[in-house]
Amino acid sequence: MVVPTTASRPAPPEAAADGFEAFYRAHVDRVYRALAVTLRQDDLAHEAVDEAMARAYAKWAVVGTLDNPAGWVFRVGLNWATSWWRKKRREHPPAVEADHPVSDATPTGALLVLAELPLPQRAVITCRILLDLSTAETAEALGLSEGTVKSRLSRGLTVLRTQLSSEE
Amino acid sequence: MDQIPRDIDLAVRTAAETTQGYAGELPDVYRRARRRARRRAVAATAGAFTVLAGLVGGGLVLHNRTDATPIHQPDAPAESGQRLLLSHADGEYVAGASSPVRLGPATPVGELLPDGRLVTHPVVGDVFELPDGGLVALGPDELLTVQPSGGDRQQRAVPGAGGPVTLAGADATTAYLWRPYGLYAHDLAGGLERLVISSDMLSLPGDDPAGDLDAADLTPERLVLADARRSCRPELVSLAPPQGLRDLPLTALGCDKVTSLRLSPNTGRVGVSYQKADRSHHVAVLSTEDGTVLARRSVTGPAELAWLTERDLRVVPVPTGGLHELRQFTLPS
Numbered sequence: 001m002v003v004p005t006t007a008s009r010p011a012p013p014e015a016a017a018d019g020f021e022a023f024y025r026a027h028v029d030r031v032y033r034a035l036a037v038t039l040r041q042d043d044l045a046h047e048a049v050d051e052a053m054a055r056a057y058a059k060w061a062v063v064g065t066l067d068n069p070a071g072w073v074f075r076v077g078l079n080w081a082t083s084w085w086r087k088k089r090r091e092h093p094p095a096v097e098a099d100h101p102v103s104d105a106t107p108t109g110a111l112l113v114l115a116e117l118p119l120p121q122r123a124v125i126t127c128r129i130l131l132d133l134s135t136a137e138t139a140e141a142l143g144l145s146e147g148t149v150k151s152r153l154s155r156g157l158t159v160l161r162t163q164l165s166s167e168e
Numbered sequence: 169m170d171q172i173p174r175d176i177d178l179a180v181r182t183a184a185e186t187t188q189g190y191a192g193e194l195p196d197v198y199r200r201a202r203r204r205a206r207r208r209a210v211a212a213t214a215g216a217f218t219v220l221a222g223l224v225g226g227g228l229v230l231h232n233r234t235d236a237t238p239i240h241q242p243d244a245p246a247e248s249g250q251r252l253l254l255s256h257a258d259g260e261y262v263a264g265a266s267s268p269v270r271l272g273p274a275t276p277v278g279e280l281l282p283d284g285r286l287v288t289h290p291v292v293g294d295v296f297e298l299p300d301g302g303l304v305a306l307g308p309d310e311l312l313t314v315q316p317s318g319g320d321r322q323q324r325a326v327p328g329a330g331g332p333v334t335l336a337g338a339d340a341t342t343a344y345l346w347r348p349y350g351l352y353a354h355d356l357a358g359g360l361e362r363l364v365i366s367s368d369m370l371s372l373p374g375d376d377p378a379g380d381l382d383a384a385d386l387t388p389e390r391l392v393l394a395d396a397r398r399s400c401r402p403e404l405v406s407l408a409p410p411q412g413l414r415d416l417p418l419t420a421l422g423c424d425k426v427t428s429l430r431l432s433p434n435t436g437r438v439g440v441s442y443q444k445a446d447r448s449h450h451v452a453v454l455s456t457e458d459g460t461v462l463a464r465r466s467v468t469g470p471a472e473l474a475w476l477t478e479r480d481l482r483v484v485p486v487p488t489g490g491l492h493e494l495r496q497f498t499l500p501s
Contacts, residue, residue, distance in 0.1 A: 024194055032190035037180075042188055050192055054200035110176075110183035128172060129180045135170055150170055160176050 020060045024053060027070045034130040035077050038122045040115055044081050052077035071133055071141030078123060078142075113163040121156035124149055193447055195470075195488040198258055202273045203379075205308075249482070250433070250474035251297045252496070254278040257472075257486050261286060263494040277305070280484050280494055282476070291315065294335040296343075304343050304356070306335035312343060314356055324359060334378035337386040344386055346378035351391070351407075365410040370403075371395065383429040383441075390435040390456070392416070394426035402426060402440065404456055416459045418442055421452060430473040430481070437462065437501060439481045441471040451483050453501040462501035 028049060036045035052073045056063045063069050114122055127138040135153075139146045254261075257271035257278055263286035271278045276288040277295045289295070293307035301317035310333065311323045326333055331348035338344065343354045350366040367377040372395065378384075383402075384393040390413075391405040400423035404413045418426065418440060427449075428441035440452045451471050452464035469487030476482050476498060484496040 021194060024197065028192070029190040032192075033184045033187055036187045037184050046190065046192060049190065050197055050200055053197045054204055057197060057201045058205060109186075110179035111186060114180065114183060125180065126184075129177050130184050153170070153172075157172070157176060160179070161173065164176070164179055 019064050020057050023056075023064070023069055027073070028053060030130065031070055031073050031077065034074055034126040035081070037111065037114060037130065038078060038119065038126045039081050044084070045077075047084075048077035048081040049073070051080045068133060068137050068141060070131055071127065071137055074127065074131060075141050075143065082119075110160070110164060113160055116163070117156050117159060121152045121159075124152040125156045125160070128153060191445070191447065198488050199256070199470075202256075202258060205273060249282075249476035249480075250430070252280045252282075252472055252474040252482055252484060253295050253297065253303075254280060254472055254484075254486055255293075255295050256428075256470070256488075258488040260491040261486070261494050262491070268491060273308075280472075280496055282482070284496065286494060289315075296335065296338040298338060299340045304335070304338040306333070306343075306345075312354070314343075326354065332376050332378065336378070336384060339388055342388070346381075348375050348377070350377060351386075364407050365391070365405065369410060369412075370405065383426045385429045385431045385438070387431055387435055390431060392429050392431055392438050392456070394429060399426045400424065400442065402429060402438070404438075414456075414459065416440075416454050416456065418452065418454075421450065421461065421464065423450075427470040428473055430475065431456070432475045432478050432481075434478050436478060437475075437481075439473040439475065439483075439499075441467070441473060441483075443470070449485065451481070451499060453481055453499060463499050465499055 031052075032045055032049045035048050036042050039045050039048065055076055056069065056073050063072055066072055114125070117125070123142060124138060127133045127141055128135070133141060135146050135149050138144075139149045142149070254271055255277055258273065260268045260270050261278065262268050263280060264284045266286050269278060269286055269288060271288070274292060276290050276292065278286055278288050280286055289303060291303055291305035291307070291313050293305050295303055295305040298304055298314075298316065302319070303315045305313045305315075306326065307313065310326060312326045312335070314322045314324075326345065332346075334346040336344040336346050336351060341356055343356055344364065345352045345354050345361070348367075349363070350370075351364045352361045353364050354361045367374045370377065370393065372380050380396050382394040382396045382399045384391065386392070386407070389406065389408055391407055392402050393405070394400075394402045400418045402416045402418070404416055405411070406413050416438065421442070422444045423442045424445040425443045426440060427443055430439040432438065435456055438454050438456055440454060441449065442452065443449050449467045449469050449471065450464060451467050451473070453462045454460065455462055463481075467483065467485040469485035469492075471483050471485045474482045479501050481499045481501065482496055483499050484494050486492070486494065
């Protein structure tokens with residue numbers, strides 16, 4: 001039942017794959033860093049961005065046409081990580097309750113202050129600053145209203161400004 | 169406040185730069201996408217095949233496929249140890265003087281013969297060899313294909329009944345399937361199934377045990393598996409009777425993730441393909457008696473493994489994406 005490999009030439013790789021590869025190379029590090037700051041756990045951010053990129057690749061015909069594929073990847077990665085974290089907490093409840101993962105590394109400076117923010121505020125701030133998304137784009141990426149994005153951003157920035165000023 | 173003050177913008181960007189950069193690689197993403205696609209395709213068709221099974225009295229359908237792909241040549245000889253089937257390849261490959269061959273999740277599966285030739289077989293999906301030189305495969309259509317050496321192809325629906333089903337291995341009479349709740353032995357002659365070991369005993373998720381595996385291999389007596397949550401500590405398990413035997417840790421070798429496992433014919437050794445944190449790829453041979461590392465070597469990509477003898481492991485790195493030449497070698501132990 002062996003079929004000679006010379007029987008037929010394979011079809012060339014789809015152009016879509018090239019488009020995804022270019023997107024991946026241009027954005028993966030930025031999305032990863034945004035997730036790492038938001039999730040406060042580098043290895044979880046790594047898994048999350050890989051999972052989200054795999055889903056983007058599978059749906060590239062659609063995702064590639066979005067205005068902001070990087071925002072889509074960020075949201076998918078964030079949702080995946082949040083689900084993972086909730087499942088882990090159900091299976092292995094922590095001794096001390098926490099509402100988000102805790103990094104092994106000790107954060108400093110702005111990273112420390114960011115770590116003090118609730119995860120939804122961190123997500124908005126990282127979208128706005130690290131992914132360079134506008135308010136409207138952030139709202140679309142995170143599935144929020146623009147008003148919610150603005151209020152979370154405002155509260156987060158207030159805390160950041162206060163804490164960073166006191167550090168100085 | 170919709171504008172970001174410049175000093176905060178700068179502080180956050182600087183903070184993000186202090187995190188360790190992304191260390192992944194594109195092939196990892198492609199591999200993950202393929203695993204997802206296989207699981208989703210199987211789950212998506214489960215309902216249709218459940219109905220089909222119901223129409224025949226809840227049983228399984230066994231029939232000869234008259235529209236099967238014609239057999240072009242006799243089977244590869246089976247006397248040269250285990251076969252090196254390239255189920256996880258995804259790219260274009262050349263071996264020896266052959267023309268480039270496209271292999272991927274939706275193409276016929278490839279096999280690298282001991283003499284260096286690359287051939288393909290008209291089956292798709294997860295594929296395992298049968299002792300008579302035939303193959304058993306489970307494609308995304310949830311059809312279990314049995315292609316005996318020189319005989320007629322047979323196909324049988326193995327509906328997942330609401331959960332994913334994944335082919336785990338095969339011997340002369342049995343295909344082993346991961347299903348919700350555990351590993352099942354599926355009788356190739358009659359289609360009856362029995363639970364071999366539960367997912368609970370293996371600490372795997374009940375709804376999709378295979379979904380959490382980085383790699384696994386089995387014989388009728390032994391199972392070795394790398395759970396993604398503790399990938400570098402593969403666990404050796406007895407299937408008859410079902411009980412855990414020992415861990416086979418690779419952590420001292422700098423392992424970050426296991427990509428392939430292959431038990432030797434007598435299960436005295438296990439070949440392991442693994443990746444380090446720096447994304448370099450390596451192969452090792454461990455004794456299943458005590459976990460001793462008997463041999464190891466770095467390779468150029470995630471490797472497929474097959475035992476030529478109880479001591480000699482055939483290895484071929486199979487990088488994904490792009491065009492690659494397949495160069496196999498033997499790792500003695």
